[in-house]
Amino acid sequence: MKGLWARFREIRRYPSAIVGLSLIAVLAVVSIYTVIKIPYPEAVRLWRGTGDVWGDNPRNAWPVWINLLPGINRPTTIVRQSGPSGTKRVFPNGDVDITFQFDYPYDGFPKELNIFFTAAYTKLVPYVTVTWVYPDGREVLLRQGGVKTEQYTVAADKALQARLGGLSPEIGLFAQPGSKDRPQSQKGKYQLHINGILFEPESDLDAKLVIYGQVHGLAGTDSQRRDLTLALLWGTPIALVFGLVAAVGISMSQFLFGAVSAYYGGKTDTTVQFITRVKMVLPTLPIYMMIAMFYSRSVWVILGAVIILNLIGGGVLTYRSMFLQAKESPYIDAARAYGASNRRIVLRYLVPRVLPVLIPGFVTAIPAYVFLEASLAFLGLGDPSLPTWGKMLNESGIAALLQGHYYWVVQPAILLMITGFSFALVGFALDRIFNPRLRTL
């Protein structure tokens, strides 16, 4: 065992493997952080979006890091809520005055603009006057009239559009005067005044202003306003666990079958070899798809199916030939001579000898299973409740590329690539360490 460890330490001589290992470490830290910070049921609840979890998010917004690029300064989402923080004044006669102030230093215009009113009354609805104040002091009347608890979709207000000279409100309310043909945003401090007249003593009025930006969150949002950061984060532990469990289970099992096949020989050997050849011709992906389709799409059921269908597979032949070499060694004869049982010989003498071959093979196999999960999810057979990278690719699809939502496709793809390549790099180095014949080539 000590020799094995010494060989592992040789990995330090391969810079690519160091890069790979560090990336794997980062992914592992992200996974642990995610699982602790957003527990599984919470992630499922958020991703389903039951209730109005994502109501304040814009649709199809780019990630905020896009603003770091030179020449790009897109608006982020601005949310203001009336409350004790000083935006709301209640007059002695019961009337309410709400003032929202915000800074708008961005190029371009927001995607949407909503004001959410919360009104408490028994019979007579509160009467509001909503005014918009530009940084240069111009004022526009947005709306005048009674409000219930409702959503005022400013961008869809046709009367307001007419008052703004035909410009759609989410543009007109931020445009510089006289820039009608090619609207330019006016930068500076904006104000929104809501003056509410309440007709009942217990009546109350609150408001929330949401200016939906063109960029949102670390990873942007999808067409259902969901924050993609959640999917990118939760995709990490799922990809790692799927890849690792599948690779460990399958390598170990194929390794054992290779050992049994080589050691017992005869009929056992023939049977195992025949099953291996049959297995290699099985159309595995359609079979997984059929299982996902007819039985369950749970990622764990699929993981089980993948392991069971690969208990015997191509690796058996490789391990078998390694075992055949080891079997001829004199110390096996010696063990047999002193009466060791078959099980003892296989488990205690043969397996440790061939183990070094298993390790690189196992590491190089991980990306294949990570991508397998992504492939199934990409085809729409992903776990229905969990956000994964493959599912993100499935939901964005080529349509997102057509519409220019590149971030939605590129981010999960790059994470998949990083995961796949980091394991491939480490496996590649391990292969050279454990198979010295490759080292000089």
Added chain:
Amino acid sequence: MDNLRRIGKYTLLRGVLIVITVAIGVYLTVIIATMGGYMDKIMASQIREQVGTILQGNEELRKLPPAELKLIIDQMVEQRMREYNLHTPWIVRSFRYLANALTLNLGMAEKVYSDSGSRQVRLILTERLPATLLLMVTANLIVFFSALFTALVLSRHYGSPLDRAVVALSPTSAAPAWFYGIFLILIFASVLRVLPYGGMVSIPPPKEPLAYALSVLKHLVLPVSAWFLAGIFSSVYYWRTFFLIYSSEDYVEMAKAKGLSSRAIERRYILRPTLPPIITSFGLMLITTWMGAIILENVFTWPGLGRLLQMAINLYDAPVIVGEVVIYAYLLGITVFLLDIAYAALDPRVKLGAGGRRPA
């Protein structure tokens, strides 16, 4: 003659083995589908069809009002179904399903139509086959020959910057072709707008054969490139390693000492013995990548079997899904069989028999 007979015998043996293998694979599929009750459902639709044809020939019944006719049909179907299920134990039924599946006799699709408007599963599947074959054969031939050629060149220039670059790039093959496809679409279709997003011909399809072929060729570029990117580096890396190991053999040194040209050495002493294992490794790669083709077709909306499988899944069309698994089992089996034949043609041991001595 003797050689031919030996190759024939070998081919036949491999062929029988492959057929058995495919049958076992299909049987597994049938069992999975039967456990979910899907094969029984397919059988029921077939019986319904049979009853329909019987009734069509019966003039008296056809005159009945539709509601009554429907009642009679339902009764007949139910009776036949009950007989069928009661009189045949599960195991017998499963073998009948196997025979049906092997002959792609899967009745009617539930929702998917073929382009010609038919609902027969066999027709729907065979209609999609040429597109898949076109894509896969083109892509794999290109990968095989360019990898072989590059590996030979690199083994000649061992340690050169190009050689090192290929070795460094070989882990990129960890990602499947569809994955590169997404990036290629992003760059060449979305940003540069020089190549189409997907599909097999432009819409509407050109009338002239030449224009049609050119259009198909244009649509082939991106999927084939994705396939190429995913497969080329690791193939070149492994094969170049093979060539290097073999070119340090004594007989190669001997040939060099005799003063043979490097081209002759490559052809006779390096390529000859390495081709059989190279074919084997290419075969292994093909077997695993065949499955990736399903997703590649979906990324590029290529109208082949993979695209159909996705469509059948979206529409929850069980007969088509089972049929797809069967046809992929056949395709994999045929791939392995063809590689076996290539192996036999290249490996002198097969030609010469087990003894390895040329018969007198």
